[in-house]
Amino acid sequence: MSAPTESNRHRSPRRKGPVELRRDQAHGSTADSRLLDSRNGGDFTHTxxxxxxxxxxEFVEGFGALANVGPAVSVFGSARTKPGSIHYEMGVEVGRRLAEAGIGVITGGGPGSMEAANRGACEAGGLSVGLGIELPFEQGMNDWVDLGINFRYFFARKTMFVKYAQGFIVLPGGLGTLDELFEAMVLVQTHKVTSFPIVLIGKDFWGPLLEWISSRLVADGLVSSKDLNIVALADSAEEAVNMMLAGGVTGRR
Structure with missing residues (x-):
């Protein structure tokens, strides 16, 4: 960056809220003038x-809507899971068993495994929550959501998944499911959340991933072997929900 010139060295600084602007940065309109200027139309909404x-x-709306949901578990899984498939029916049973235990179900609100878990909870008379996300390909909130919130930003949505859940149950899924799973594992590993059980359903599906982590990441010293204890494997909805209960998740009394 070049040194200040004589012409702008003595230019008066200007305050812009908590920001102080000097020299060439001090030029420009004020916040009030921009607010009252109608020539820019809606351009300001993209700043x-x-x-x-x-x-x-989004945080305010999410916190307000979910503040009283009570005990709940976030259930993740693929939006591409087909109704009637083994994984879909597993999701329905997970939602039902959680609801019967007095535990609310939180999903991403979309189709597939998310719909399945919401459906199971709804049909069993439990709380069924959906946290949707704005995507270029429209999914929409599934019909089994009782309390639904749509988000623009992934990070705001992810905060709600963790803040208002006492554990995660993860059904087979793709990149989005892996993203949510690994973020949860990192939060537990770094002690950002405590007493937070994470259960993966499907030993055949998840087993090879955990084996790779063990044989590659642990073996290369990139992950501690004790970090593998962050997650547990289950092969049935009953087993997964029982692990949630054993991990400290307590339903409504």
């Missing part, structure tokens, strides 16, 4: 400061 307000509103 980063405005996005911060949107992000804030």
């Amino acid at each position: 980063d400061p405005w996005r911060v307000m949107r992000i804030q509103s």
Whole structure:
């Protein structure tokens, strides 16, 4: 960066909220003048400061809507799971068993395994929550969601999954499911959350992944062997829900 020139060295600084602007940065309109200027139309809604307000509103709306959900478990799985398939029926049973234990079900609100878990909870008379996300390919909230919130930002949505759940049950899924699983594992590993059971359903599906982590990451010293204890494997909905209960998740009394 070049040194200040004589012409701008003595230019008066300008305050912009908590920011102080000097020299060439001090030029420009004020916040009030931009607010009252109608020539820019809706351009301001695409600025980063405005996005911060949107992000804030997503957290406020999410916290307000979910504050009283009570004990709940987040259930993850593929949106591509077909109704009637083994994994779909497993999701329905997971949702039903959680509801029967007095535990709410939180999913991503979409189709597939998410719909299945919401359906099981709803049919069993339990709380069925969906946290949707804005995507370029529209999914929409499934019909089995009783309390639904749609988010623009993944990170705001992910916060809700963790803040209002006492554990995760993970059905077979793709990249989105893996993203949610590994984020949960990191939060437990770094002690950002405590007493947070994570159960993977499907030993044949998840076993090879855990074996790779063990044989490659642990063997190369990139992961501690004790980190594998963060997750547990189950082969049935009954086993998975029982692991949740044994891990400290307590239903409504």
